[in-house]
Amino acid sequence: xxxxxxxxxxxxxxxxxxxxxxxxxxxxxxxxxxxxxxxxxxxxxxxxxxxxxxxxxxxxxxxxxxxxxxxxxxxxxxxxxxxxxxxxxxxxxxxxxxxxxxxxxxxxxxxxxxxxxxxxxxxxxxxxxxxxxxxxxxxxxxxxxxxxxxxxxxxxxxxxxxxxxxxxxxxxxxxxxxxxxxxxxxxxxxxxxxxxxxxxxxxxxxxxxxxxxxxxxxxxxxxxxxxxxxxxxxxxxxxxxxxxxxxxxxxxxxxxxxxxxxxxxxxxxxxxxxxxxxxxxxxxxxxxxxxxxxxxxxxxxxxxxxxxxxxxxxxxxxxxxxxxxxxxxxxxxxxx
Amino acid sequence: xxxxxxxxxxxxxxxxxxxxxxxxxxxxxxxxxxxxxxxxxxxxxxxxxxxxxxxxxxxxxxxxxxxxxxxxxxxxxxxxxxxxxxxxxxxxxxxxxxxxxxxxxxxxxxxxxxxxxxxxxxxxxxxxxxxxxxxxxxxxxxxxxxxxxxxxxxxxxxxxxxxxxxxxxxxxxxxxxxxxxxxxxxxxxxxxxxxxxxxxxxxxxxxxxxxxxxxxxxxxxxxxxxxxxxxxxxxxxxxxxxxxxxxxxxxxxxxxxxxxxxxxxxxxxxxxxxxxxxxxxxxxxxxxxxxxxxxxxxxxxxxxxxxxxxxxxxxxxxxxxxxxxxxxxxxxxxxx
Numbered sequence: 189x190x191x192x193x194x195x196x197x198x199x200x201x202x203x204x205x206x207x208x209x210x211x212x213x214x215x216x217x218x219x220x221x222x223x224x225x226x227x228x229x230x231x232x233x234x235x236x237x238x239x240x241x242x243x244x245x246x247x248x249x250x251x252x253x254x255x256x257x258x259x260x261x262x263x264x265x266x267x268x269x270x271x272x273x274x275x276x277x278x279x280x281x282x283x284x285x286x287x288x289x290x291x292x293x294x295x296x297x298x299x300x301x302x303x304x305x306x307x308x309x310x311x312x313x314x315x316x317x318x319x320x321x322x323x324x325x326x327x328x329x330x331x332x333x334x335x336x337x338x339x340x341x342x343x344x345x346x347x348x349x350x351x352x353x354x355x356x357x358x359x360x361x362x363x364x365x366x367x368x369x370x371x372x373x374x375x376x377x378x379x380x381x382x383x384x385x386x387x388x389x390x391x392x393x394x395x396x397x398x399x400x401x402x403x404x405x406x407x408x409x410x411x412x413x414x415x416x417x418x419x420x421x422x423x424x425x426x427x428x429x430x431x432x433x434x435x436x437x438x439x440x441x442x443x444x445x446x447x448x449x450x451x452x453x454x455x456x457x458x459x460x461x462x463x464x465x466x467x468x469x470x471x472x473x474x475x476x477x478x479x480x481x482x483x484x485x486x487x488x489x490x491x492x493x494x495x496x497x498x499x500x501x502x503x504x505x506x507x508x509x510x511x512x513x514x515x516x517x518x519x520x521x522x523x524x
Numbered sequence: 525x526x527x528x529x530x531x532x533x534x535x536x537x538x539x540x541x542x543x544x545x546x547x548x549x550x551x552x553x554x555x556x557x558x559x560x561x562x563x564x565x566x567x568x569x570x571x572x573x574x575x576x577x578x579x580x581x582x583x584x585x586x587x588x589x590x591x592x593x594x595x596x597x598x599x600x601x602x603x604x605x606x607x608x609x610x611x612x613x614x615x616x617x618x619x620x621x622x623x624x625x626x627x628x629x630x631x632x633x634x635x636x637x638x639x640x641x642x643x644x645x646x647x648x649x650x651x652x653x654x655x656x657x658x659x660x661x662x663x664x665x666x667x668x669x670x671x672x673x674x675x676x677x678x679x680x681x682x683x684x685x686x687x688x689x690x691x692x693x694x695x696x697x698x699x700x701x702x703x704x705x706x707x708x709x710x711x712x713x714x715x716x717x718x719x720x721x722x723x724x725x726x727x728x729x730x731x732x733x734x735x736x737x738x739x740x741x742x743x744x745x746x747x748x749x750x751x752x753x754x755x756x757x758x759x760x761x762x763x764x765x766x767x768x769x770x771x772x773x774x775x776x777x778x779x780x781x782x783x784x785x786x787x788x789x790x791x792x793x794x795x796x797x798x799x800x801x802x803x804x805x806x807x808x809x810x811x812x813x814x815x816x817x818x819x820x821x822x823x824x825x826x827x828x829x830x831x832x833x834x835x836x837x838x839x840x841x842x843x844x845x846x847x848x849x850x851x852x853x854x855x856x857x858x859x860x
Contacts, residue, residue, distance in 0.1 A: 229684045283649060287642035306623035306686055309645055313619060313652070314679035320656055320672035329663055336656035343650035348565045350642055 201517035203245065209511045210253040213267060217249050220271035224318050235299050235311045239278055243294045247407075248378040249274045254515070255382030255396050257508035258500065265385045268322050269331060273378045275319035276339055280346075280374075282312035287350065288433060331381050338377035345369025354434035356452075356459040360441050364405070367412075372404030395499050399512065402496035407519045409489035412437035414522065416476045428469040434459045438488065440472075442481035451475055486520070493520040537853030539581065545847040546589040549603060553585050556607035560654050571635050571647045575614055579630045583743075584714040585610045590851070591718030591732050593844035594836065601721045604658050605667060609714045611655035612675055616682075616710075618648035623686065624769060667717050674713035681705025690770035692788075692795040696777055700741070703748075708740030731835050735848065738832035743855045745825035748773035750858070752812045764805040770795045774824065776808075778817035787811055822856070829856040 207214075225236040249270035256266045284290070285298040286305045292298060300308040316339070323332050349366045352358050379400030383393040415430040416439045430437050436459065444455045457463040458472060476482050493516045503509055543550075561572040585606035592602045620626070621634040622641045628634060636644040652675070659668050685702045688694050715736030719729040751766040752775045766773050772795065780791045793799040794808060812818050829852045839845055 227680055227683075229680050229687065231683055231687050232680065280649075283645050286645055305641070307683065309619050309622055310679055310682045310686060313616075314676060314683065316649070316652065317672055317676035317679055320668070321676055324665060324669045324672050327665055329660060329665070332656070332668065333660045336653055336660050340650060340653035340657055343646055343653055344563055344565050344568065346646045347563075347567055347643065347650065350646060351565065351567050 201514050201521050203515055203518045205507070205511035206250055206254055206515045209257055209507060210250050213253040213256075213270075214246065214250065216264065216267040217246075217253070217270045217274070220268055220322070221274060224271065224275070224322060225315065227314070231303070231307060232311055232314055235282075235303050235307055236278065236315060238296075238299055238302065239281060239293075240274075242296050246274060248277050248374055251375060251378045251400055251403075251515075252382050254508055254512050255379045255399075256386060258396075258503050258506075258512060259382060259386040259388060259392065261382065261386035263385065265326055265328075266382055268326055269381050269385065270378070272319040272322040272326075272335065273374065273381070275315045275322070276335065276342075277374060279312040279316040279319070280342060282308045282315070284346070286312075287346065288429075290429070326385075328384060330384050334377050334380055334384070338373045341369045341373040345371075345373070349435070352436055354460050355436060356440075356444055356456050358436040358441055360438065363436065363438055363441055367405055367408040368401070371408040372401045375404030375407070376401035392503075395502065398499035399496045402492040402499060403516055403519060406489040406492040406496065406516065409438060409485055409492065410520060410522050413439055413482050413485040413489070415439075416473050416482050428466075428472075431458065431469050431472055432464045434461055434464075438485040439476045439481045442484055443472075443476045443479045446479040446481065447475065489520045493517070537850050537857050539851055539854045541843070541847035542586055542590055542851045545593055545843060546586050549589040549592075549606075550582065550586065552600065552603040553582075553589070553606045553610070556604055556658070557610060560607065560611070560658060561651065563650070567639070567643060568647055568650055571618075571639050571643055572614065572651060574632075574635055574638065575617060575629075576610075578632050582610060584613050584710055587711060587714045587736060587739075587851075588718050590844055590848050591715045591735075592722060594732075594839050594842075594848060595718060595722040595724060595728065597718065597722035599721065601662055601664075602718055604662055605717055605721065606714070608655040608658040608662075608671065609710065609717075611651045611658070612671065612678075613710060615648040615652040615655070616678060618644045618651070620682070622648075623682065624765075626765070662721075664720060666720050670713050670716055670720065674709045677705045677709040681707075681709070685771070688772055690796050691772060692776075692780055692792050694772040694777060696774065699772065699774055699777055703741055703744040704737070707744040708737045711740030711743070712737035728839075731838065734835035735832045738828045738835060739852055739855060742825040742828040742832065742852065745774060745821055745828065746856060746858050749775055749818050749821040749825070751775075752809050752818050764802075764808075767794065767805050767808055768800045770797055770800075774821045775812045775817045778820055779808075779812045779815045782815040782817065783811065825856045829853070 221240060225240060226233050252266055252270040252273055281293070282299055285293060285300050286308050290298050291301045299311070319335070320332075323335060345366050345368070349370060352362065352366060376397045377400070379396035380393050383396050412430065415427060415437065440455065440459070444452055447455060454463065454471065454475070458468055496516045497513050500509060500512060557576060561576060562569050588602055588606040588609055617629070618635055621629060621636045622644050626634050627637045635647070655671070656668075659671060681702050681704070685706060688698065688702060712733045713736070715732040716729050719732050748766065751763060751773065776791065776795065780788055783791060790799065790807065790811070794804055832852045833849050836845060836848060
């Protein structure tokens with residue numbers, strides 16, 4: 189066990205070490221993904237391929253592979269399971285874009301805009317089913333339990349978010365419940381299953397779960413902050429999307445809580461869809477900045493990022509651990 | 525083994541014997557369904573409950589239970605698995621109603637009309653995940669394989685149907701592929717898993733699979749015929765829905781193939797959405813009747829129904845077999 193204490197540094201962090209670490213494995217994962225998104229129905233690989241080839245970083249399968257490296261696992265079961273994780277994520281994205289009526293993701297037109305909502309719903313269902321077929325082929329009931337449970341939690345989180353939309357008085361606690369479910373649960377599961385295939389004990393499973401979960405929360409917090417600091421180029425999504433959809437994210441929750449009566453009236457009108465022009469969005473950005481709500485959202489992200497790093501503190505030092513630490517630093521530094 | 529040859533009879537068949545056969549088991553299944561559709565997010569049980577309590581016959585879980593009875597299975601694993609089958613079916617219905625923009629199912633307003641498409645998509649995802657959690661709790665990888673494969677096939681069938689919509693020259697073969705996937709695959713799986721929990725061999729698994737598959741095809745053929753013979757009261761769906769949506773079903777495929785130039789021009793216009801008034805629907809009914817296309821769709825249904833009955837011919841006589849035979853007779857007689 190290493191006694192090194194990792195801290196968030198001030199140099200420019202990068203995802204590069206993790207990408208290098210997992211490149212050979214990711215080639216195997218990508219081969220599984222390409223093979224298993226095929227179907228006799230041509231629309232399925234066409235639509236799935238649009239999103240799968242669409243420039244995502246494949247964070248979740250990378251986390252499965254990096255976690256396996258951290259444990260010194262030398263088999264290849266995790267390739268198929270990492271593909272299953274990515275299929276669950278892809279299915280979720282397809283359904284999310286229908287739910288949010290999104291028209292842009294990662295700078296490209298969304299599948300629902302190109303092929304329509306029905307096709308996106310059904311191809312999402314197909315990929316979700318395929319992910320379970322992949323897990324069944326692997327044959328671990330423990331992995332199946334972890335990922336079926338994560339899938340149910342994701343769906344619950346998405347419904348929770350849906351019922352929280354346009355509610356200006358959403359609490360930070362409920363917001364954290366939502367992102368813990370819709371984002372962090374799959375990050376946690378992606379890391380935890382590496383410990384299962386490496387046949388490690390509950391302690392190491394829990395440590396990797398905590399790494400993934402805290403990283404996932406940090407990742408989502410930064411995503412939500414970015415909507416109030418940047419333009420479409422940064423994220424490949426339209427800046428202000430969350431604002432216009434009345435989605436309650438932490439920058440808004442904090443700005444509302446910290447606002448005076450006039451500012452709260454603005455937020456109420458904005459969140460309920462009565463003030464959503466470009467000028468209103470500029471005013472929203474001014475208010476979240478003035479109340480330090482974006483800064484403090486990013487501070488919260490750093491808190492969870494540090495917890496992610498500390499969760500794997502007891503694992504041996506080495507390339508895998510360094511890469512996983514720097515991936516956290518990268519995730520929380522994206523907005524700067 | 526029984527030497528009785530079952531034939532479709534001319535008396536009024538009923539689902540009653542099957543319902544009586546499985547009533548004790550269905551009480552257990554319904555308890556699992558009610559328990560496992562719960563969630564801390566109130567919208568989930570509210571929306572799921574609307575559909576689950578909405579008067580469906582629960583054909584698929586009944587088939588699992590009846591198949592288990594046929595095999596003399598005395599355990600209770602099939603209760604949880606029958607609930608898993610119903611959850612897959614319910615998830616499919618929720619997504620189907622979004623895909624088809626339906627507003628009425630079983631005579632009630634659809635969930636997507638009451639709560640919107642986003643909630644229907646997400647609660648469908650939740651129920652689908654829950655169904656896998658139930659299977660994981662049961663712990664049979666074989667059952668997981670059967671139902672994950674069926675789920676992927678259902679989604680493929682739905683996409684296949686989506687790409688076939690408004691195509692007037694759809695072949696009967698492709699139509700059979702579509703209904704084999706979107707409907708019959710789950711009927712087949714629902715029956716097959718009973719043989720797995722009863723630890724029977726591949727022969728009995730295959731026989732029950734064939735029973736379910738042929739019954740499923742017959743069931744869907746009759747459903748598709750009903751759209752051209754009845755009003756909303758019979759099915760709880762709007763008569764003419766398939767017609768107005770340009771959905772190619774066997775009555776239309778046959779009427780088009782058998783039509784003269786003028787009739788084919790009508791069907792082309794109708795299927796592509798250029799003739800979909802009430803008067804056009806009346807003309808469509810006239811044409812399918814005149815060409816015996818509904819009669820022959822029902823004849824096809826009887827063919828598959830007979831194959832379903834013969835598939836379980838070698839099982840011992842008794843209440844379970846009689847009920848399963850009469851359920852087929854009921855399914856093919858519904859339209860008369």
